[in-house]
Amino acid sequence: MLSGLEAAGVxxxxxxxxxxxxxxxxxxxxxxxxxxxxxxxxxxxDIKAQAVNYPPRKTxxxxxxxxxxxxxxxxxxxxxxxxxxxxxxxxTALPLTEAEFEGWPITRKELEPHYQAIADRIGIAxxxxxxxxxxxxxxxxxxxxxxxxxxxxxxxxxxxxxEAGGYHLHAGVPPNAVxxxxxxxxxxxxxxxxxxxxxxxxxxxxxxxxxRAIAAGTVDFVGQNVTSIRSRESRPEVRCENxxxxxxxxxxxxxxxxxxxxILMRSLEMRTGPILQDNCIYQFPxxxxxxxxDPRKEEYFGLTNLLLLMEPKLPxxxxxxxxxxxxxxxxxxxxxxxWCWGLLRHPVRWLRDRTIxxxxxxxxxxxxxxxxxxxxxxxxxxxxxxxxxxxxxxWRGSLRQALRxxxxxxxxxxxxxxxxxxxxxxxxxxxxxPVTVARDGExxxxxxxxxxxxxxKSPVIAPTMTIMANARRTLLEAxxx
Ligand SMILES: Cc1cc2nc3c(=O)[nH]c(=O)nc-3n(C[C@H](O)[C@H](O)[C@H](O)COP(=O)(O)OP(=O)(O)OC[C@H]3O[C@@H](n4cnc5c(N)ncnc54)[C@H](O)[C@@H]3O)c2cc1C
Ligand code: SF4
Numbered sequence: 001m002l003s004g005l006e007a008a009g010v011x012x013x014x015x016x017x018x019x020x021x022x023x024x025x026x027x028x029x030x031x032x033x034x035x036x037x038x039x040x041x042x043x044x045x046d047i048k049a050q051a052v053n054y055p056p057r058k059t060x061x062x063x064x065x066x067x068x069x070x071x072x073x074x075x076x077x078x079x080x081x082x083x084x085x086x087x088x089x090x091x092t093a094l095p096l097t098e099a100e101f102e103g104w105p106i107t108r109k110e111l112e113p114h115y116q117a118i119a120d121r122i123g124i125a126x127x128x129x130x131x132x133x134x135x136x137x138x139x140x141x142x143x144x145x146x147x148x149x150x151x152x153x154x155x156x157x158x159x160x161x162x163e164a165g166g167y168h169l170h171a172g173v174p175p176n177a178v179x180x181x182x183x184x185x186x187x188x189x190x191x192x193x194x195x196x197x198x199x200x201x202x203x204x205x206x207x208x209x210x211x212r213a214i215a216a217g218t219v220d221f222v223g224q225n226v227t228s229i230r231s232r233e234s235r236p237e238v239r240c241e242n243x244x245x246x247x248x249x250x251x252x253x254x255x256x257x258x259x260x261x262x263i264l265m266r267s268l269e270m271r272t273g274p275i276l277q278d279n280c281i282y283q284f285p286x287x288x289x290x291x292x293x294d295p296r297k298e299e300y301f302g303l304t305n306l307l308l309l310m311e312p313k314l315p316x317x318x319x320x321x322x323x324x325x326x327x328x329x330x331x332x333x334x335x336x337x338x339w340c341w342g343l344l345r346h347p348v349r350w351l352r353d354r355t356i357x358x359x360x361x362x363x364x365x366x367x368x369x370x371x372x373x374x375x376x377x378x379x380x381x382x383x384x385x386x387x388x389x390x391x392x393x394x395w396r397g398s399l400r401q402a403l404r405x406x407x408x409x410x411x412x413x414x415x416x417x418x419x420x421x422x423x424x425x426x427x428x429x430x431x432x433x434p435v436t437v438a439r440d441g442e443x444x445x446x447x448x449x450x451x452x453x454x455x456x457k458s459p460v461i462a463p464t465m466t467i468m469a470n471a472r473r474t475l476l477e478a479x480x481x
């Protein structure tokens with residue numbers, strides 16, 4: 001939104017409403033002046049003490065992130081943090097393919113300048129490879145994240161294969177919103193602890209951008225959540241949790257799919273109607289028995305080292321995104337007692353690129369869907385559809401076929417279905433839904449949706465770059481620019 005405002009060149013008083021939780025938070029930073037080993041030992045103790053599941057859900061430096069429940073089961077995150085989920089995200093920053101824009105009133109070509117503007121703003125680590133060629137992107141202005149040798153080999157192998165079963169294969173280092181510049185104060189030091197929390201603040205977070213804008217006086221900040229919006233004298237009036245109200249010329253809703261839906265349901269006096277989509281993620285290990293493995297595994301990037309897009313050749317199949325993670329310490333340090341770590345650290349390190357963890361994101365057609373209703377002003381979710389997993393057999397079979405001859409193996413077990421993809425979308429879709437949402441996101445007079453609530457479906461490809469680019473476009477179109 002800030003990037004859009006700058007591009008619009010309008011003089012405007014801008015007010016941001018959001019929780020102020022973690023507003024002042026800064027990661028411990030300063031390598032050399034802090035003992036990383038001791039810091040992470042303490043952090044793992046905190047994470048383990050709080051964990052109720054294995055592997056533990058993402059925390060914010062040891063603080064659990066609350067979840068919405070469906071029935072008795074905690075399912076997806078309830079975000080109440082200054083800077084939102086970018087405080088805990090993985091930083092993979094991709095544009096959607098042209099095909100993923102099906103159902104949108106906007107094409108990839110129209111969004112292209114906005115993708116570029118966002119990339120310039122947040123900084124993208126990446127390189128030219130078969131993946132970037134397929135995605136037609138050239139945004140990278142930073143060196144790619146470090147890829148362990150086992151992943152380099154897998155990338156070469158998959159790209160040499162080029163196709164398997166019903167899919168074309170496009171593998172590469174994922175473009176990532178990570179500061180990889182060696183001369184930057186936030187430069188990644190390849191400590192591999194990204195899942196626990198980055199001490200360097202190397203992974204882009206909206207918290208820093210917003211804080212800078214507030215400090216510079218560009219944005220006025222109100223540390224309150226919004227409950228609803230009413231039209232009063234033809235202007236939107238925002239009501240906060242503490243009952244305060246304020247009127248504006250325009251309001252842009254970027255509270256994340258669930259919270260935006262909740263605000264709209266109250267504002268439109270809608271007790272029920274919106275359906276939320278949450279794509280499936282299937283998780284499984286790949287064992288690398290090839291001769292390709294990194295001799296120096298102390299330094300590594302602890303998130304996606306390799307990304308594969310499986311492009312369907314047949315109309316009945318859909319795109320699959322597979323992210324390949326190293327065998328990170330996080331998985332083991334949160335499982336075993338603290339005293340074991342001295343013994344375990346060496347075998348875990350040796351397995352770093354020998355046990356590769358795959359996370360496959362599939363199409364919204366095979367996803368969880370939740371109907372939402374307001375019960376005494378409390379959001380209640382019920383399952384409207386559950387995944388039928390029909391396509392899992394097809395893409396897994398094709399992946400196994402692709403891996404033939406590589407000495408990398410997928411076990412013939414069912415992959416584990418994650419509780420959530422954290423890529424929620426589609427509750428107030430463009431075109432048809434509970435109400436009409438215009439191309440500029442207008443859903444009530446002068447109130448515009450500027451997050452994934454208005455996506456026609458939850459994309460297979462990681463959505464955040466598109467949320468940011470589309471928010472920028474929404475603002476410019478709403479202002480007639
Ligand atoms: C563990 C994890 C890893 C992820 N990894 C990736 C990845 O690698 N790549 C990718 O593309 N995506 C990833 N995602 C998804 C990504 O984080 C989200 O798509 C993105 O952050 C959504 O942005 P948003 O601004 O719409 O919502 P949010 O990031 O949820 O931000 C919403 C903001 O609104 C505030 N808010 C909430 N309610 C109200 C209210 N009533 N009034 C005012 N303010 C309110 C919140 O406090 C928050 O600050 C990941 C998510 C998680 C949880
Ligand atoms: S490896 Fe991860 S945690 Fe370590 S500095 Fe880099 S981004 Fe941060």
